[in-house]
Amino acid sequence: QPKVPTVISYDPYNNKSFTWGAQRHKNEIIEGIKLLLDPDQEQPIYVPQSNTKNELKRLGKPPLEVAADYIGAIYQHARSRIETKVHLDYLHMCQKKFVVSVPAVWSDKAMDTTRKAAKMAGIHPITLIKEPEAAALYTLHVLQEKALSVGDAFVLCDAGGGTVDLISYEVTNLSPKLKLKELVPGKGGMAGSLGLNKRFEQAVEDVVGEEQFHTLRKTTGFEQAMLQFDRSIKTAFRGDIDDEYYVNFPMAKLQDDEMNNIQANCWNMKGDNVKGIFQPLMTDIQRLVDDQVNLVKVKRMSESHPKAKEIKAIFLVGGFGSSEYLKKCLEETHPGIQVIQPHDAWSAIVKGAVLSQLPDEATITSSVATRHYGVSANNDWEEIRDRGQEKVWLESHGKFKVAKMTWYIYQGEDLERDHKIIFPFYRSLDDGFSPDRLIFKDELMQSESIQPPLYPKHGLTTPNCTLIADLRNVDRSLFRARSGHNGKVYHDVYYDLAITLQSAGMKFSLEIGGEEIGSVEAKYD
Secondary structure (H helix, E strand, O other): OOOOOOEEEEEOOEEEEEEEOOOOOOOOEEEOHHHHHOOOOOOOOOOOOOOHHHHHHHHOOOHHHHHHHHHHHHHHHHHHHHOOOOOHHHHHHOOOOEEEEEOOOOOHHHHHHHHHHHHHOOOOOEEEEEHHHHHHHHHHHHHOOOOOOOOOEEEEEEEOOOOEEEEEEEEEEOOOOEEEEEOOOOEEEOOOOHHHHHHHHHHHHHHHOHHHHHHHOOOHHHHHHHHHHHHHHHHHOOOOOOOEEEEEOOOOOOOOEHHHOEEOOEEEEEHHHHHHHHHHHHHHHHHHHHHHHHHHHHHHHHOOOOOOOOOOEEEEEOOHHHOHHHHHHHHHHOOOOEEEOOOOHHHHHHHHHHHOOOOOOEEEEEEEOOOEEEEEEEEEOOOOOOOOOOEEEEOOOOEEEEEEEEEEEOOOOEEEOOOEEEEEEEEEEEOOOOHHHHEEEEEEEEEOOOOOOOOOOEOOEEEEEEEEEEOOOOOHHHOEEEEOOOOOEEEEEEEEEEEEEOOOOEEEEEEEOOEEOOEEEEEOO
């Protein structure tokens, strides 16, 4: 198969033994494995709940380990196939790079969990890339000699099994290599084609009844019906309600039901049944695309761009992106924009991920911040300005202080790739401090409010991660000694946490006086 299902099935008596992908599964399956790594993603109400959480609880295996098992299985399979084509000595000599794609809507914590799962699977170090970004690199690289011009804007809709991601780019250079810049913050949601399968499963239960369904779902006949829907019906459907589909449940012993069109273990499924399964997902995806198109136009009009009102095309990629019905729906919503399903759209992500490691071919020069990032720090308390805010007395300074937010990255801000953003910090230590006092913990905060708040506030500001800076090996002469308001000696430590924006996630480093020194670790737990 060109693609394998993201499913895994464990031996109920040995959770180290499993089947995966397209292998025959004898036990309960866990599907949508990748989605387990970002449990905070909001699930659409129109998609029935899966039994995955119950199955994980029964196994006693956390999602991280399940994802690592699946990634490791893919890696070992890939290696075994490569080893049949390449001499082993040469293969061992080759430098290997690993690129892992992630949904654009994922949190920084989910990206960190992905790194951990990959490392657990034996893939390390890795580079993460946002899936729609990888797809855009490949798609536009292939089309760059076919009517592309500098200044053209594109919206890319990556519709996969679990998520649908939207991202937009403008062509800034065509030769000698393709350069793109991100236009507006990427958006997305859990509207992938896995939701269609879940809704089909629910539709079957509604037709045969809860009692029959309980027995049916454990049969080979049900498994065959699910495959038929996944591989034939949902890919063939083009929105015609006059179409009819015959869903077979071999040897399932279903009761004939003329009213519900069930006869001889076969359900005569009407076109409007299929449309009903598709409709809420289509509505969600159309809304996401519409929002992205409008945001691009508004931004370019605010910049007086000569092509402000023009969007060259909407590209549909990913497995679900090959749906003719999805293409038809988007064409109806946006009659003035060409909707293109590139050749091999389902594989655009993996090819773009490889292309991202060939910087002479194509590159993304900048991205757009999806949220605000900053830190909370003590500031001098002012009675009028800070009225109503909690104040604390700081003995070393002889002043009242108040926690205030300092934002260094703003939502919607254009950020150059691989450009460092400096977060300055300082600490005051008592004279005679122990070396362990030079391990500092600072919280990187985030906010998704339109206007970032001035003060830390529950519900408006949330921790992104804890940055642990280790300065124990730093030259102590770089610290500043001073006498405090109370006459005691204090040592002020000034240091910078530098953040480098990458395709997916952030890289952290520790600097003093502009020189990288010490170490910093980000913890998302």
